[in-house]
Amino acid sequence: MFKQKNYLALGAVVIVAVVLLSLPTRTTARLKLAVGSWFLPLSGLAGAAQQLPADLADAAMTRHELLRQIDSLRRENQQLKSQAVQSLASARENDQLRSLFNRAKQLPWRLKMAYVIGRDPANWWRTVRIDRGGQDGLTNNLPVLSAEGFLIGRVSLVNNHDSQVVLIGDPNCRVSATVENAARDMGVVLASGPLDTSLVQLTYLSSSANLKPGQGVVTSGLGGVFPKGIPIGQIVDSRSVEFGLYTDARVKLNANLGSLEQVWVLFP
Amino acid sequence: MNPFQTILILSAAFLAVFGETVLSAPRSLLGAQIDLLPAIMVFAALNASLPTIAALAILGGLWLDTFSANPLGISILPLMFVGFPIYLRRDLILRDLPFAQFVLGATASALVPALTLLMLLSGSTKPLLGWGTLWQWLVMTAGGAVATPFIFALMDWCNGSLGYKLRTEVSFRPDREIRHRKILKY
Numbered sequence: 284m285f286k287q288k289n290y291l292a293l294g295a296v297v298i299v300a301v302v303l304l305s306l307p308t309r310t311t312a313r314l315k316l317a318v319g320s321w322f323l324p325l326s327g328l329a330g331a332a333q334q335l336p337a338d339l340a341d342a343a344m345t346r347h348e349l350l351r352q353i354d355s356l357r358r359e360n361q362q363l364k365s366q367a368v369q370s371l372a373s374a375r376e377n378d379q380l381r382s383l384f385n386r387a388k389q390l391p392w393r394l395k396m397a398y399v400i401g402r403d404p405a406n407w408w409r410t411v412r413i414d415r416g417g418q419d420g421l422t423n424n425l426p427v428l429s430a431e432g433f434l435i436g437r438v439s440l441v442n443n444h445d446s447q448v449v450l451i452g453d454p455n456c457r458v459s460a461t462v463e464n465a466a467r468d469m470g471v472v473l474a475s476g477p478l479d480t481s482l483v484q485l486t487y488l489s490s491s492a493n494l495k496p497g498q499g500v501v502t503s504g505l506g507g508v509f510p511k512g513i514p515i516g517q518i519v520d521s522r523s524v525e526f527g528l529y530t531d532a533r534v535k536l537n538a539n540l541g542s543l544e545q546v547w548v549l550f551p
Numbered sequence: 552m553n554p555f556q557t558i559l560i561l562s563a564a565f566l567a568v569f570g571e572t573v574l575s576a577p578r579s580l581l582g583a584q585i586d587l588l589p590a591i592m593v594f595a596a597l598n599a600s601l602p603t604i605a606a607l608a609i610l611g612g613l614w615l616d617t618f619s620a621n622p623l624g625i626s627i628l629p630l631m632f633v634g635f636p637i638y639l640r641r642d643l644i645l646r647d648l649p650f651a652q653f654v655l656g657a658t659a660s661a662l663v664p665a666l667t668l669l670m671l672l673s674g675s676t677k678p679l680l681g682w683g684t685l686w687q688w689l690v691m692t693a694g695g696a697v698a699t700p701f702i703f704a705l706m707d708w709c710n711g712s713l714g715y716k717l718r719t720e721v722s723f724r725p726d727r728e729i730r731h732r733k734i735l736k737y
Contacts, residue, residue: 288601289601289635289639292601292602292604292605292635293605293631293635295605296605296608296609296627296628296631297628297631299609299624299627300609300612300624300625300627300628300631301624302624303613303623303624303627304622304623304624304625304674306623306624311622311623314623315616315617315623318613318614318617319617319618321565321614322569322614322617322618325566325569329569329573400573401572401573401618402572402573402575402578402584403572403618403619403620404568404571404572404584404586404615404618404619405584405615405619405620405621405667405678406578406583406584406664406684406687406691407668407671407678407679407680407684408619408620408621408678408679409679410619410620412572412618439620447620449620452679453620453679454677454678454679455620474679475681476679476681476682476683477679477680477681477683477684477687478582478681478683478686478687479683541575541578541579542579
């Protein structure tokens with residue numbers, strides 16, 4: 284039963300696996316990049332196939348409907364323009380006040396839109412792939428927001444044409460967060476469980492934290508990865524942990540991680 | 552060895568891995584993504600040569616880990632550890648029975664993620680685990696079990712339609728033919 288060729292084949296596979304697992308992180312990333320490039324033609328095909336229903340729907344749209352949409356978009360554009368003027372005035376005023384108190388100017392965020400092109404095939408990680416990579420100026424640890432502007436994660440691996448984004452709720456994505464209450468309680472957002480992608484755990488909150496369901500949770504700006512003030516979610520409930528040493532809270536994420544299609548990558 | 556079968560098996564693994572990254576319907580419906588590589592490994596272990604099984608374990612694992620946050624190479628050994636014993640005992644397995652395929656698919660689909668998680672936990676990486684993982688494991692096992700007979704049918708159909716049969720010796724030998732000669736009458 285155990286012939287020599289069987290041993291050889293098994294040994295060869297074991298050696299390949301051990302060599303791959305012992306490679307340094309940078310080499311592994313390059314290998315992943317090389318192997319991932321084999322799938323580029325399929326990715327293009329899948330993208331075209333995903334776009335096809337939308338294109339067909341556009342082609343089937345009547346002229347009347349198009350004119351109605353143009354009119355609606357014009358109105359929305361005018362509203363947004365007036366809001367932008369107001370925002371500019373507020374930003375200018377903010378800068379003036381900051382300079383009065385000798386505080387550094389707040390730099391505006393630069394956003395780049397990306398499409399989600401794939402999800403992690405393993406059930407024990409929570410990552411997605413986006414169609415922007417090093418060619419578009421992406422680097423590791425850039426924050427990623429949902430289309431509505433809620434935090435969803437950070438860039439964890441950058442290839443030439445695509446990148447991997449580790450989502451909130453993955454063990455590799457920890458976010459320092461602040462609760463929007465009077466005390467501005469601070470904690471760390473961690474994973475909650477593998478099934479429910481809409482809930483995460485906000486832990487290491489002060490034992491005296493006054494938490495109520497519905498209170499907002501935003502990034503604290505600590506840690507240097509995520510800028511301050513990006514909305515994350517809302518408090519669902521809280522409980523005292525380790526005989527009152529600290530408080531844990533469950534947070535319902537604002538972004539729906541299960542149906543991500545378009546995301547924003549945030550540049551500092 | 553039939554090279555077409557090797558190409559077919561590796562192509563199926565390639566498409567299966569890509570499909571798992573692109574199709575999110577099982578995840579949104581059942582809460583877990585179904586892995587088809589163990590089912591393809593069962594087919595390979597029962598029908599293909601050992602180099603093909605080794606190539607499937609290495610390339611399939613490599614492709615899966617490329618799209619995943621897994622450390623590169625972690626999925627290779629579980630696939631091989633499932634395929635190799637089946638290959639050794641394949642003469643004793645009724646490979647054409649759908650029930651046998653179902654049972655083997657369930658076993659392989661249960662073992663591969665369990666072994667991968669064990670390897671991950673023995674390293675420095677900490678995957679996302681909880682009580683929900685048990686449900687995901689059950690879904691992966693059941694999904695792989697149901698998919699295995701379909702993969703067998705699909706691969707057999709592809710092999711029959713697109714592949715070629717190896718030339719085999721027939722029992723007929725022209726030199727041993729008894730010729731009935733007609734007696735010519737003048």
